[in-house]
Amino acid sequence: MSFFRNAKRPLGILFYNTRLTSCGGHGYSTWATKGTSFAQSTDTKVSKTAYFYSVSRSLSSQPPSSAEQMSLIKQLRERTCAPIKDVKASLVECNWNIEAAQKDLRKRGKVLAMKKSSRTASEGLLALAQNEGKAAIIELNCETDFVARNEIFEYLALALAKQTLLVENSSQHVPGVFSFGPECLEDVKFNLDHPKISGETTVQNAVTEVAAMMGENVKLSRGFVMSPSSNGVVSSYLHRSPKPGLGRMAGILSLEVENGISNLDALQKVGSELAMHIVASKPLFLTKELVTSDALNNEREILKSQAESTGKSPMAIEKMVEGRLRKYFEEVVFMEQKYFLKDSLSIKTILDNLSKEVGSPVKIGNFFRMEVGEGIQRLEASSTDEPVAQAV
Numbered sequence: 465m466s467f468f469r470n471a472k473r474p475l476g477i478l479f480y481n482t483r484l485t486s487c488g489g490h491g492y493s494t495w496a497t498k499g500t501s502f503a504q505s506t507d508t509k510v511s512k513t514a515y516f517y518s519v520s521r522s523l524s525s526q527p528p529s530s531a532e533q534m535s536l537i538k539q540l541r542e543r544t545c546a547p548i549k550d551v552k553a554s555l556v557e558c559n560w561n562i563e564a565a566q567k568d569l570r571k572r573g574k575v576l577a578m579k580k581s582s583r584t585a586s587e588g589l590l591a592l593a594q595n596e597g598k599a600a601i602i603e604l605n606c607e608t609d610f611v612a613r614n615e616i617f618e619y620l621a622l623a624l625a626k627q628t629l630l631v632e633n634s635s636q637h638v639p640g641v642f643s644f645g646p647e648c649l650e651d652v653k654f655n656l657d658h659p660k661i662s663g664e665t666t667v668q669n670a671v672t673e674v675a676a677m678m679g680e681n682v683k684l685s686r687g688f689v690m691s692p693s694s695n696g697v698v699s700s701y702l703h704r705s706p707k708p709g710l711g712r713m714a715g716i717l718s719l720e721v722e723n724g725i726s727n728l729d730a731l732q733k734v735g736s737e738l739a740m741h742i743v744a745s746k747p748l749f750l751t752k753e754l755v756t757s758d759a760l761n762n763e764r765e766i767l768k769s770q771a772e773s774t775g776k777s778p779m780a781i782e783k784m785v786e787g788r789l790r791k792y793f794e795e796v797v798f799m800e801q802k803y804f805l806k807d808s809l810s811i812k813t814i815l816d817n818l819s820k821e822v823g824s825p826v827k828i829g830n831f832f833r834m835e836v837g838e839g840i841q842r843l844e845a846s847s848t849d850e851p852v853a854q855a856v
Contacts, residue, residue, distance in 0.1 A: 528560050536562055543660075547679055583681040586837040587612050590714050591625035592700055599698045599716055600628040602687040603836060604671075607680040613706065617682070619658050620674050622709050624667065627654045628687055639693040639718070641832050646684040688832060692718035695725060696829055699735025703743045715742030717831035723824035731826070734818045738811070740804075742833045747798035750828060755797065763792050798831060 528536070533555075540551045540562055551565075558564035588605035589612050604621040606612055631652060650668040661673060667684065675682035692698050696718045702711030719735050749755045764785060771784040793800045803809040819826045 533560070536560055540565055550679075583607060585681045585683055585685075588685075588836050589618065589621045589706075589710050590702065590712065590834060590836060591621035592702060592709050592711070592714060592716075593622070593625040593629040594698065594700060595629060598629065598689055598691040599700055600625055600687065600689045601700075601714055601716065601834065602628055603685045603834070604682070605685050605837070606678065606682050611678045611680050611682070614678060616658065616660055616674060616677060618707065618710055620656075620661070620670060623654065623656055623670075624649070624684060625709065627652060627667070628689065639691050639696065639829060641830050642689050642691075644687050644689070646686070649684065649687070688716075688834070690716050690718060690830060690832060692829060693720055695722070696720040697725065697728065697731050697735060699732060699739045701736055701739035701743055703740075712836045713743045713834070715739040715831070715833050717742060718829040719818075720827050720829040721822060721824050722826070725822075726824065727822040730818065730821050734814065737803075737805075738814070738828070738831075741801075741811070742798075742831055744804040745801055746833060747801060747831070748796040750798050750831065752793055752797050752800065755793070759796075760789075764789065767792075798828065 527533075533552075536555055537548065537551050540555060541548060543566060554565040554568040555562070558568055585605040585607050587607060587609050588603060590601055590603055592599065592601045594600070602621065602625050604617070604624060606617060611617055628649065631649070646667075650666065652667050653664055654667065654670075655664050656662050656670060660677070661670065665673070671682055671684055690698055698716065698718050700714065700716045702709070703713035703715075705711040715738075717735065717739055719731055719738075721731070725731065748759075767785045767788045768781065771781040771788075774781075774784075776784070794802070799811055801811050803811060803814060815826055815828070
């Protein structure tokens with residue numbers, strides 16, 4: 465009688481029980497990381513259900529019940545973060561075999577990511593990584609701020625910034641700000657350690673995989689590395705930061721100490737305040753001498769045209785232009801600006817006070833400001849010839 469009772473049970477269940485006994489309850493899943501099987505790292509009931517369906521679906525032509533379908537959709541959705549519509553379509557295509565559906569989703573996602581790669585992606589995040597020697601910042605873009613708030617997207621942005629900090633470049637050994645495009649990192653291999661995206665991969669493959677998960681165009685658009693001199697420190701500030709190392713606006717600068725670093729805490733404190741000032745006040749040039757001739761001539765022409773409309777004499781017009789140029793310098797030249805939190809303090813005064821505190825002359829070596837989407841807007845608006853906010 466026992467044999468006949470077992471004969472009435474579905475073949476998939478008998479096969480599953482046999483495998484479960486021989487494998488000790490685990491060891492059959494492809495979801496294994498660092499020697500730990502999927503069955504060990506997730507709820508036992510869920511893994512048994514997933515395995516049962518992956519085997520029984522290959523042996524049965526009967527569709528699963530509605531409750532079983534919902535369970536499979538939920539499991540595959542948790543594994544891949546793919547949209548529910550795509551999850552269900554893959555499961556139906558693969559006869560509700562969850563392992564086959566997972567592979568199918570990866571293929572679909574990469575094809576979809578390639579199709580969406582031409583779409584404008586002007587949202588996203590800036591990610592900053594920093595050590596004692598230099599700072600690296602990258603911009604990872606997507607199409608909507610909803611995806612920019614996704615924790616997988618945030619994780620990838622931070623991982624890319626940290627990897628950028630590790631990439632050696634001969635030019636980075638010279639103090640200054642150095643820019644690079646995504647092509648410099650595309651083939652670089654690095655390791656990811658996230659429940660939804662892990663293992664060794666290239667930068668390009670990681671970006672494509674996250675794009676497939678998010679269902680949007682995701683791209684690494686640009687990056688910068690700042691290296692100070694041997695007597696310098698790098699300070700930074702991130703605005704609208706959802707978590708440490710991430711933000712939508714960034715200010716970075718290096719402070720150079722003439723006689724060597726003696727009071728690091730004071731340098732870092734003032735450096736952070738000045739980095740915040742860069743974000744708020746948007747300086748374009750470090751000193752008046754570094755203002756480009758094109759920018760100066762354009763501004764002079766505008767001011768002269770405005771002054772001439774008053775009908776005053778040429779001598780008076782020239783004085784008006786020179787006076788308004790001084791105002792222009794205060795707006796765009798870092799060393800001519802007033803501190804944004806206290807108008808009675810100028811940037812020059814802050815540096816003079818810092819020099820007295822550390823016992824050695826301190827100057828700003830380089831600075832840089834960037835904001836999510838601004839580089840993309842420059843690329844798309846070819847007629848724009850706006851200077852980049854940086855100093856070298």
